Amino acid sequence: MAEEYRIPQHVAIIMDGNGRWAKKRMMPRTYGHSQGSKTVEKICEDAHRMGIKYLTVYAFSTENWSRPESEVTTLMNLLREYMKDCIKTSSKNNMRVRVIGDISRLDADLQESITKLEEASKNNTGLNFQVALNYGGRDELLRAAKKLAGDYKAGVLSDEALQQLTEAQFEEYLDTKGIPAPDLLIRTSGEVRLSNYMLWQLAYAEFYFTDVLWPDFDKKELQKAIDYYNKRDRRFGGV
Ligand code: FPP
Secondary structure (H helix, E strand, O other): OOOOOOOEEEEEEEEOHHHHHHHOOOOOHHHHHHHHHHHHHHHHHHHHOOOOOOEEEEEEEHHHOOHHHHHHHHHHHHEEEEEHHHHHHHHHHHEEEEEEEEEEHHHHHHHHHHHHHHHHHHHOOOEEEEEEEEEHHHHHHHHHHHHHHHHOOOOOHHHHHHOOOHHHHHHHHOOOOOOOOEEEEEEEHHHHOOOOOOHHHOOEEEEEOOOOOOHHHHHHHHHHHHHHHHOOOOOOOOO
């Protein structure tokens, strides 16, 4: 009997190659980011139509602050615009938006837009869309450890509870609390590395790498990644 075609419940994406895409067109890198931002919107719609329930994109890493100031400003402005526009589109598309990462370092108005959008979209039942913003996997784990230590110190966690702490309980301290782990990771632009992305959560994900640059990534490419996912035999450490 033919095996059933599986749609991954959660897809995580490292959107890479915006700069190279722009350079190929003799345009500034920032043009690549604005095209990349359009691709994000299209992919959200495609993912939802395909039956994907969770999508998480790496928009700005804890290391991206070291890029030239003008590029950081452009990225922040794109994200600012996105969070504002998304109040409308998320309600139209029934999409729930959440940000993972340490938003405390972002400008106050951007933090405010994020909180507003998360609040406004929290009861939407369509695609769960996570934007990783000022996100780093190590930073997330470190912040989780600090929160846990704080709870221990405050007596919220007893000695015994700490001794018996399970992985599921630790996950409550991560930014992805309540969000299932990704089944499939996609990285565009031919780079084959994790770049500090969702280190805990990607432990059992399938990895798909493509040479396509992020602004060129479309529904057909997403379908290819899911076809690849279907050829994998996921055993989660079993036989
Ligand atoms: C990597 O390309 C891309 C980024 C660091 C930023 C991703 C951001 C966006 C697509 C826009 C905003 C996002 C949302 C959610 C609206 P790169 O600059 O490293 O490309 P390169 O490797 O070719 O230089």
